[in-house]
Amino acid sequence: MQTDFLNDDRNIHPNRLSVDVLIVGSGLAGVLTALALDEHSNRYDVPPPNILLISKGRVTETNSYRAQGGISAALGPNDAPKLHARDTFYAGGKKGLLEAIHALTEKAPSLIRFLETTGIVFDRDRHGNVSLHLEGGHSRRRIVHAGGAETGKKIMQTLIHQVKQRKHTTFWEQALTLKLYAHPARMGALIARLDTPMHDAPSDWRGSAWHESETVPSSPHRPNSSTGSFGQAPSIVQTHPSKSHQIPNGKSLLRPSIWMVSTKVIVLASGGIGGLFPFTTNETLLTGDGFALAAELGTMLSDLDLVQYHPTALLTEERPLILLSEALRGEGARLVTDTGEPFHMTVGDDLAPRHQVTEAIFKTRARGKSVLLDARSIPHFKEHFPALYRILTERGLNPAEDLLPVIPAQHSIMGGIAANLSGETSLPRLFAIGEVACTGVHGINRLASNGLLEAGVMAMQAKDALFPYLQQKDDPKAETIIFVMAQETLSLLTEKEKADLVKPRINWLPDHTLLKIIFQHTAQHLTPLSPSERPIAISSDPPEDNRSSLEEALHTLTSLLAHTPRLSPEWLALKTTVLMLEHRLSRIHRLHPNQSLSCESIDTMHEPLR
Ligand SMILES: Cc1cc2nc3c(=O)[nH]c(=O)nc-3n(C[C@H](O)[C@H](O)[C@H](O)COP(=O)(O)OP(=O)(O)OC[C@H]3O[C@@H](n4cnc5c(N)ncnc54)[C@H](O)[C@@H]3O)c2cc1C
Incomplete structure (x- = not known):
């Protein structure tokens, strides 16, 4: 990997960098693509590609890291990929693409086996077999967990550790992709990277914590202990702003440097859109940047309005919100209104598909009532859901006594950059993998635990489609054109825009x-x-x-x-x-x-x- 400083008389001096692959995003899709490419070159005894892997925030700030439930795969003796495909198709409102769904579910068992070879340990039953769990919409037990409800964290910790060992992969955290460039023989990107220590914060720097000022914090919701009746419903639970970013002192502030990157291929693995919604379970730095970047290049996008809400996020003043998974309702928790009435679904029951429960909650709220989850009947909550128990008690809620205020929150997006399961898009040299892609497998509603599966399978498939580009010789002329285009973009900025671009920001x-x-x-x-x-x-x-x-x-x-x-x-x-x-x-x-x-x-x- 070579860097070169481009001198010019403007006040932004971009660095130049030339790589084989630029991967935008360090969730499961991005990290596994990097590892799979490295493995692939080992197997075929060809030099490994130089990879630049970047993430907008810290490595832990991805939806992949937050994933609780697990990954779905037809591994059980009474299960088969075609049954998994059928469940996926029905959950998607029968709108998914059957061919893509079958390809995905057939590859699921081999993804799990591959992940095990990387050192990820999936939870086992007492006979030593991978334990298989059930979730809403699945007709068989087929969800694998790692570390109970910490599947995403366990998987990502292992894979990130491995990718950091790879000599040919460079990993930048807090690096924002601002713009992409396409040429028939080369791709390019403008990236702003928080990497230059600052000793004095600029006086107009705005780095304050997020405050949901319209919502009034109040105390946890619990029934009156003597009468068992319900008090005034609070709209929100007050929490300690543990996740808010405080303005750091000048020493820890970082100023961005600007980079022009030339590359043979770009893999967009930039995830979803939760940061654009007031209530979300997603990492809030995820603002759908990949869609804007791809659209500007004329890449085909599909069904960008297909947004999934999770019906039961814990209503607090935090961003993101804590997910209260379907597993709680599976174990007997029930939805109730703030006046203690049972909650009436128009169709189905509390475990109906996500969009139905969401609609019922919205309707109840439109009548001026709050909705709460009553998990008091779950025996041994602490033992069954230790991570969630800790999270709730940290927020002053005891699930054995308190009702948990819930609100539907944006959870994932089914639409995206139109792509096949190898991540190929309508633009050669631009790949889209994971949540940013729309492969058509989810229809109008993603089945639980199919998100990580899709990201993983696509990453494993993409290596074959990427490789022909990587074997092509470098084209110095095309590279020059990419750098000239990027330099042109910078030269069109006003002085104020240039100054704003190099101001420090938290998580962009x-x-x-x-x-x-x-x-x-x-x-x-x-x-x-x-x-x-x-x-x-x-x-x-x-x-x-x-x-x-x-x-x-x-x-x-x-x-x-x-x-x-x-x-x-x-x-x-x-x-x-x-x-x-x-x-x-x-x-x-x-x-x-x-x-x-x-x-x-x-x-x-x-x-x-x-
Ligand atoms: C709370 C929660 C629980 C979930 N539980 C499950 C579950 O149990 N099972 C399941 O299958 N799915 C689950 N999902 C969904 C699953 O997490 C996602 O489908 C999956 O992780 C998407 O992976 P990804 O790699 O595509 O994106 P992500 O993991 O979200 O990664 C996106 C990456 O892109 C980077 N990025 C974005 N924009 C830019 C930019 N402009 N420049 C540079 N970098 C950028 C980000 O920094 C990040 O590194 C859950 C989601 C949430 C929010």
Whole structure:
């Protein structure tokens, strides 16, 4: 890997870097792609590619690290990939692509075996076999866990440790991809990396903690112990701001340096969109940047408005919210209203599919009632759910006595960059892997524990599709063109934009004021879909009003985007929000905007797999 300092007379002096593969994202999709490429070259005795792997935040700040439940794979004696495929198809409202679903579920057992070879230890039963668990929507026990409810953390700790040992892989944390460039023989990226220590914070630096000022913190919700009756429902539980970032002293501040990267291929593994929603279970730095970056290159995007909510996140003032998984309801916890009435689902029961429970909770809240999870009947909660018990008690809640206030929260996105299971997109040399990709397997609703599976299987598949590009000779002319394009982008910035670009930021979070505007629109317009593709109602507004307010929202955000500096986290967040709203509007109008495919049309992306 070579670096070179490009002198110019402007106040940004970008560094230049040339690699074989740039991987944007250090969740399961990104890290496993890096490891799989390295393994592949060992096996075929070819020189390993130089890889630059970057993540926007710290290595632990990914959804992969947060994953609790596990990975699904048909490993049991009474199970088969085709049964797993059937469950995936039905959970997705029968809208998924069967061919892709079958390919995914068939590869699941070999993914688990491969992960075991890396040193990951999956939980075992008393006979020494991998223990298989059940989750909502699965007709067989097929969820594998590592460390109980810490599956994501255990997997990622092992894989990150390994990737850091690889000589040819360079890992940058806190590095933001701002823009991509494409040439038939080369790709490129502009990256801002927090790596230069600062001794004095600029006076206008805004690094304060996030405060949800509209919501009033109050005390934990518990029934009156003497009467068993319910008091006034609090809207939120007060917590210690343990995850908030305090303004650090000048010494620990880092200023970004700007990098122009030239590469043979780019793998976007940049995950989801939770940071664009007021209530989310996701890492809040995930603002769907990959969608904005790919759209700018004219790459096909599909169904960006297919957002999944998890019905039961613990209602606190934190971001992200804590997930209260379906496993609690599976063990007997029940949803109740704040006045103690049982909670009525229109269809099914408390364990109905996520979008149905979500809709029922929204309707109850629209009537002015809060919804709570009563887990008091779960025997031995502490032993069954030790990690969750610790999290709840840290927040002053005792699940044996207290009712747990819940709210539906954005959880994942089914749409994304149209790709096949090898990550190939409509643009040669650009790959999309994991949650950022739309392979069509999830239909309109992702089945529990299929998220890690998809990220892992795609990473393992991608190496074969990537390799032909890596064996091509370097093209110095194409590389020069990439650097010239990147330099041009920088030269168009105003002095203020240049100064803003090199200011320190925490986790590259967009400006709070802008985020609040985005939140209003995502919460109102990007609700989950029912199987009839009708957006589920969160209020009593008639659909016609929804359509005109969606058009207004698009107008407002598009104007804001036009006035937002291109090389900023704000631009990436806004651009993605606009794309998502456009896709929702086009669904409503039954038209498709430019660069968009319907889920069915992704079928063409699977050609290379046939
Ligand atoms: C609370 C929670 C629990 C879950 N539990 C499960 C479960 O039990 N089983 C399951 O299968 N799935 C689960 N999921 C879903 C699963 O975690 C995701 O589907 C999966 O982790 C996605 O992996 P990924 O590698 O695509 O993205 P992520 O792991 O989210 O990684 C995204 C990466 O992209 C980087 N990035 C983003 N933008 C940029 C940029 N502009 N520049 C540089 N880097 C960037 C980020 O820094 C990060 O490193 C859960 C999700 C959540 C939130």
